Amino acid sequence: MQVHTLFEGTYSVDATKKFIPFDAAVHNFKDRPASLFINVQPFLVELNNDLVLFDTGLGFSDDHGELILHKNIRNAGFDPTDVTKVLMSHLHYDHSGGMVHQQENGKTELSFPDAEYVINRGEWETAFSSTSSSYHTDIFDFLQRNAQLKFIEGDGNLDEAIAYELTGAHCPNHQVFLLTEGNQKVFFGGDVLPEPGELIKNFIAKYDFDGRKAMELRKAFGKRAAAENWECLFYHSKEQATGFVEALDGGFRIR
Template identity: 35%
Template sequence: MKVIPLLEGVYEVSLKKDFHYVSPDLIDGKPTEGYYLIVRPFLVQIGDENILIDAGYGGEEECEPILIKKLRENGLNSTAISKVLISHLHKDHINGIGTWIGEEFVCNFPNAQIYIQQKEYDYAIAQTNNSYNYERLEKLKNFKNIVWMNENEGDISENIHFEMTGGHVPFQQVFWIKNNDETVFYGADNLPQLNYLKYHAAFKNDVDGHKAMEDRLRWEEQAKNEYWKILFYHGKRTDIKQF
């Protein structure tokens, strides 16, 4: 099993949740308003399977999605992605699932099965805040390759297990990918950075910060006992931690 971080970039996020791409050199600075945010999907390869974990914000360079460019730098076309695992539908995790071509929103991964929790979708489209891109969420309903998930926990394949944990948002999902004696874990925004393990705290930007904190404590213990490899989507300097 091979894990490849696909750094989309660093964004300046305003208090109104507007995203602006900035130079990675600015990550140690402090914006005048809001904060800087790393966006880093992951590619996991098992045999012929190319599994993408979350889809990024959808930033572009020279009219091409940065995520597709990153895949190409690693020897893959976007058509080679076989599965896309979506943790939740905040725009920095889902926008990159597609691209506007004229007035049409086209899937960036046409040969993949895209796994999205139905409860998360229903929740997301009922909200009225700038954490979501409602125009793109509406377009998702036209994609023929989405697998709408309704279970709270289960197996996507013999290698992929999911659990709907809540915490950051009520219906967020997390994923375990296993192959032989290796376990890769993705805790999404309940565990977005390594330093979240250092501070046993409930964070205000979570819908249920105490639930997210309890999850982190449980996962850390399991990771140490079972030698997990943990992936950090928003990690400032650490993208993968091997326990």
């Protein structure tokens, strides 16, 4: 099992909820007042029988109109058509925008036409009924008409290598995934475990639907990760995208 990081970029988000690319080498933090700065990093994982993508980023394109996610996948040595499963933790825009490629000419295409999109059924239903700007229903409308969709519920296994678990906490129908091949275990915690700092500092985040539950889940996953030697993938971390958890003195550190 091999993990490839697919860093899409750093973005500032203010009250307008628009994601604006931010490069500290070019831009100034002072020019983005009252903004939250977010790193976006999907992951590609090679399994024996699958090429799995964890969440799809914002779906931004470069100056040539190429999907940044596609370019990163090619840089990892694959073609986007090689992806067999797109495993979604949830459908907030910063995780789901790249499920489709919205081109400059106004045409929309599936980003991964040969892949199965695996989505929690409750999250899918929430995406259509919610009034939150975090959900972009135009994307889901297109998927519904064109994509291979697989809806899952609760906890279970897609196959012998891929397990999923309903967590809620960040949003009511958030889910996480654990991949297992031989002695290797890779955990994708989505926005329940988005950065190492949230595990190490152990705090309640205001952006979670149930912040206390999210905090308790991070501790529980941290203990399991340390005990079972999971490689954890951190979707919103730039400096430390992956790592192994060590338990110490009632807390954790990442190596």
